[in-house]
Amino acid sequence: MSCEPTIKPTVTRYVDAAEKLVYSGAALFLLVTIGMLFYSAGTAMFAVVEEGALETALVILDRVLLIFIFAELLNTVGVIVRESEIVAEPFILIGLIAVVRRILAVTVDIEQSLGTPKFDDLILELGVLTALVLALAGALYFTRRVTHHETEGANRK
Numbered sequence: 376m377s378c379e380p381t382i383k384p385t386v387t388r389y390v391d392a393a394e395k396l397v398y399s400g401a402a403l404f405l406l407v408t409i410g411m412l413f414y415s416a417g418t419a420m421f422a423v424v425e426e427g428a429l430e431t432a433l434v435i436l437d438r439v440l441l442i443f444i445f446a447e448l449l450n451t452v453g454v455i456v457r458e459s460e461i462v463a464e465p466f467i468l469i470g471l472i473a474v475v476r477r478i479l480a481v482t483v484d485i486e487q488s489l490g491t492p493k494f495d496d497l498i499l500e501l502g503v504l505t506a507l508v509l510a511l512a513g514a515l516y517f518t519r520r521v522t523h524h525e526t527e528g529a530n531r532k
Contacts, residue, residue, distance in 0.1 A: 395456060398452050398455060398456050399456075401452055402449055402452045402453070405445050405448055405449045405452065406449065408445050409442055409445045409446060409449070412438050412441050412442045412445065413438075413442065415438050416434075416435050416438035416439060416442070419431055419434045419435050419438065420435065422434075433479070433483060436479065437476065437479070437480070440472055440475065440476040440479075441476070443472050444469055444472050444473060444476075447465055447468050447469045447472065448465075448469060450465060451465040451466065451469070463514075463518050464515065464518050464519065464522070467511055467514050467515045467518060468515065470507075470511050471508065471511045471512065471515065474504055474507050474508050474511065475508065477504055478501065478504050478505075478508070481497055481500055481501050481504065482501070484497050485497045485498065485501065
């Protein structure tokens with residue numbers, strides 16, 4: 376019985392260290408991915424003569440939105456490590472950015488598929504994505520509102 380109290384803190388320390396190691400590895404991979412996306416966006420800029428201004432702008436916009444997604448994931452990992460809790464708001468933002476990115480891709484596809492059977496499917500997808508943006512925006516609003524009220528309540532005490 377006497378060794379049980381010392382085992383628990385030791386196991387907890389090892390689990391905490393392993394958790395920080397995993398999050399550090401994830402953060403490293405996210406940073407490398409962000410670097411690759413910056414490189415990809417930079418090289419896309421030089422293809423403007425070959426690809427055209429609109430195509431290049433769409434590719435760069437796509438890369439920038441991906442950079443935002445990965446940066447938000449990196450921020451989320453940082454929050455988890457610093458505060459030892461998972462917060463919903465960054466995940467909602469990531470979802471919102473991802474949906475906006477998909478909306479941009481669908482609108483490009485819609486323009487190219489006017490008058491084809493694929494057009495109806497893309498319009499339906501655009502409607503679903505619009506509903507998803509509204510749902511995520513509402514979730515973000517209520518999450519921030521609850522967080523704001525909790526902060527006000529903590530400051531009053």
